[in-house]
Amino acid sequence: MKKFFKAGGYVAGAILLVALAALTYFNMTYPRVNPAPDIKVQVTPARLARGEYLVNHVVGCADCHSERDWTKYAGPLVPGTEGKGGEKFDRQTAGVPGIVYAKNITPAGMTDRDLGAMYAYLRTLKPIHHKVGKFTPEK
Ligand code: HEC
Known part of the structure; x- marks a missing residue:
């Protein structure tokens, strides 16, 4: 024994x-990620408009990283809080085991290095030639 x-x-x-x-x-x-390259982005009105569109309407950064008014339908962003962070995620609201707060991603809280790192990572994805369908409005 x-x-x-x-x-x-x-x-x-x-x-x-x-x-x-x-x-x-x-x-x-x-994660196997290349070091972030030193990227310089020229600020043009077209690029800013595109960035605003991506951040606020496509990838939805602002949806989580801003204050939301949950007394209204679908919790619209509180104007002037875009990117300031603080929105709470817990088991009840997001199914996460614990409490996390969306970070401040305004220039007061998010560095260019973070943006560079995200860009660098996205550039490491394998190029996939894949045509996707176009938006088709409902009839
Ligand atoms: C579904 C909600 C959601 C969306 C959409 C979202 N975030 Fe976040 N983000 C969070 C939360 C919650 C945290 C905090 C995570 C933590 O504390 O572990 C966070 C953390 C961060 C951080 C801090 C990371 C760190 O290591 O400290 C950065 C930077 C960030 N987000 C940028 C962005 C950007 C840029 C976008 C859009 C491309 C985006 N987020 C979209 C919820 C979101």
Whole structure:
């Protein structure tokens, strides 16, 4: 019986060691992202309009990173709070185990390095030639 427990101890120890090694490996090697390149973006009215459209209407950054007025239908953004962060996400509102707050992504809280990192990551995605359908309005 004693021998059995001793062998069990070795097996448990080995499993723990393998699990620890795997955890260390994944922590040290992922995410595999290239260092952010030094990007300079020229500010033009067209680029700003495009950026405003993407941030506020397509990728929806502002939807989470702004104050919302939940007393109104669909919780419209409170004007003047775009990007200031603070919106609370918990199990009830977002199904997350705990409480997180959307960060301040205005220039007071978000660096160009973050934008560069996002750009750098998106550029690492495999190019996929894939034509998608066009918007078709309902009849
Ligand atoms: C579905 C809601 C949601 C959307 C959409 C969203 N975010 Fe966030 N974001 C969050 C939350 C919540 C956090 C805080 C996460 C945390 O504290 O772990 C966060 C964190 C961040 C952070 C801080 C990351 C860090 O490591 O501190 C940045 C920067 C950010 N978001 C930028 C953006 C940008 C840019 C967009 C649009 C491209 C965007 N987010 C869209 C909810 C959102």
